[in-house]
Amino acid sequence: MSEAGDRAIPTRIAESLDRLGRAAVGGIAEIGLGAVLLYQSVYWIVLGRRREQPVRIAATFERCMEVGIRALPIVTMMSLTIGIMLAIQGIYTLRVFGAEEQVTIGVGISVVREFGPLITGILVAGRTGSSLAARIGTMRISQEVDALEVMGIDPVRFLVAPALIAMVVMVPLLALWADLLMLIGAGWYVSVDMGMSFAAYTQRIIDIVEVDDLMHGLYKSMLFSVLITLVGVINGANVKGGAEGVGRMTTRSVVLSISAIIVTDMIFAFITTRS
Numbered sequence: 001m002s003e004a005g006d007r008a009i010p011t012r013i014a015e016s017l018d019r020l021g022r023a024a025v026g027g028i029a030e031i032g033l034g035a036v037l038l039y040q041s042v043y044w045i046v047l048g049r050r051r052e053q054p055v056r057i058a059a060t061f062e063r064c065m066e067v068g069i070r071a072l073p074i075v076t077m078m079s080l081t082i083g084i085m086l087a088i089q090g091i092y093t094l095r096v097f098g099a100e101e102q103v104t105i106g107v108g109i110s111v112v113r114e115f116g117p118l119i120t121g122i123l124v125a126g127r128t129g130s131s132l133a134a135r136i137g138t139m140r141i142s143q144e145v146d147a148l149e150v151m152g153i154d155p156v157r158f159l160v161a162p163a164l165i166a167m168v169v170m171v172p173l174l175a176l177w178a179d180l181l182m183l184i185g186a187g188w189y190v191s192v193d194m195g196m197s198f199a200a201y202t203q204r205i206i207d208i209v210e211v212d213d214l215m216h217g218l219y220k221s222m223l224f225s226v227l228i229t230l231v232g233v234i235n236g237a238n239v240k241g242g243a244e245g246v247g248r249m250t251t252r253s254v255v256l257s258i259s260a261i262i263v264t265d266m267i268f269a270f271i272t273t274r275s
Contacts, residue, residue: 033237034230037156041164044157053154059162067128068170072177075123079178082119083185086110090186091193100194104204107186112209116179117217118265121224124171125257129232132163133253136236137246145237164229171225172218179217220268224261231257 048054090103136159139145148155187201235253239245 030234030238033234037160037230037233038164038226040154040156041161044154044161045165048157048161053157055157055161055165059158060165063162063166064170066131067124067166068174071124071127071174074127075120075174075178076181078119078123079116079181080185082115083107083111083182083187084189086115086182087186087189087193091190101196103186103190103194104201105208107190108183108205108208109213111182111186112179112213112217114217114265114269116182117175117221117224118261120171120175120178120221121228121261121265122258124167124174124225125228125231125261126254128167129228129257130250130254132229132232133236134246134250136233137239137249140237140239141242141246160229160233163233164226167225167229168222171228172221175217175221179214216272220265223264223268227260227264228257231260 044053045055086107087103090106091100094100094103094106136145139159145155145159148158183205187198187205190196190201191198232253235249235256239249241248
């Protein structure tokens, strides 16, 4: 190997370490920004009225419509489909052991603890989280956020707090709706494939699924809603480079939101199943 090649290897290693360090610092900075945004949003939600700067009720209801009501069609379709799929796979797997009648146990627990909140979070991240990032990113490059600050309006109170309230309220409700529809879809297939009456299936689900299982999923969906909001706002606030930058950060928002949801779900499941 030539002397120039020998010198190039340490240079490439140094450049790689430099990029890794910059990425790590950038990631830590974004986590810190997310913590600050969450603190400021809660501050304005709790103390905004006392400071005569309450969070806008109209904007909050508008965000609730966007997050929840307008997402009902896609959540309904996906939930029914996934419920049927779970029943199909559950019966197929348990039939090997001659225990297909126990499919209700797997379906009931997995839906309310995992699939309902997880699928809802992923759908909201792809639909609403990306919209939030694009809206704030567009406002950033058009200097509307700077204009709010010049007028003495806190951007967090004006933009982030209504979105956070809407997410925390509507995502658990969507998850509850998804739970119900997944169980209905699974029950329909079980009744068709195994001849079990829907009333008997419903009673077995009621006997198996406890309130703690349901609350486990709803708590996770609330956590997912906070993550989706913060990731969308952070990526929107970091937009640079015009329309191309908006598209790039919107895509990044979706990828990071879904990744954060899945990793958080894994950690949450590990912790709660060890107690």
